[in-house]
Amino acid sequence: QVQLVESGGGLVQAGGSLRLSCAASGRTFNMYALAWFRQAPGKEREFVAGIIWAAGSTNYAESVKGRFTISKDNAKNTVYLQMNSLKPEDTAVYYCAADSRWTVLSSGWNAVSSYDYWGQGTQVTVSS
DSSP: OEEEEEEOOEEEETTOOEEEEEEEEESGGGOOEEEEEEEOTTSOOEEEEEEETTTOOEEEOTTTTTTEEEEEETTTTEEEEEEOSOOGGGOEEEEEEEESSOTHHHHOSSOGGGOSEEOOOEEEEEEO
16 A cells, blocks of 8 residues: 655765665555664664654654654655764664554554554665
8 A cells, every 4th residue: 555665775984974765655645654764684673763744743763863864755755864973883774664553653653563564675884
């Protein structure tokens, strides 16, 4: 019903910047919240940032506050993640996720189970 496609990943040096994009298609009118997660090798998938589509309210993991910014373009049905001051520990596959059932309200931003649609992921590698 909703398809999500991430792009913009790549290799950057520590201290550099990168902007990820997540383009949504299909029944995008059902989107309540969109979020970015990341997963490093051998680690659990973790919440990075999220946004309520209609209101624009945002939420960030403590580890990225002040460095990352999530935003949206309503006309393009696209959510962005601007990543500044990148660190090697930011290296991971970054996934876009959407909640069409308002599950974030009950299960919270951080729970993988809050989201019913996921993109394929885009690799971000930060070198020292």
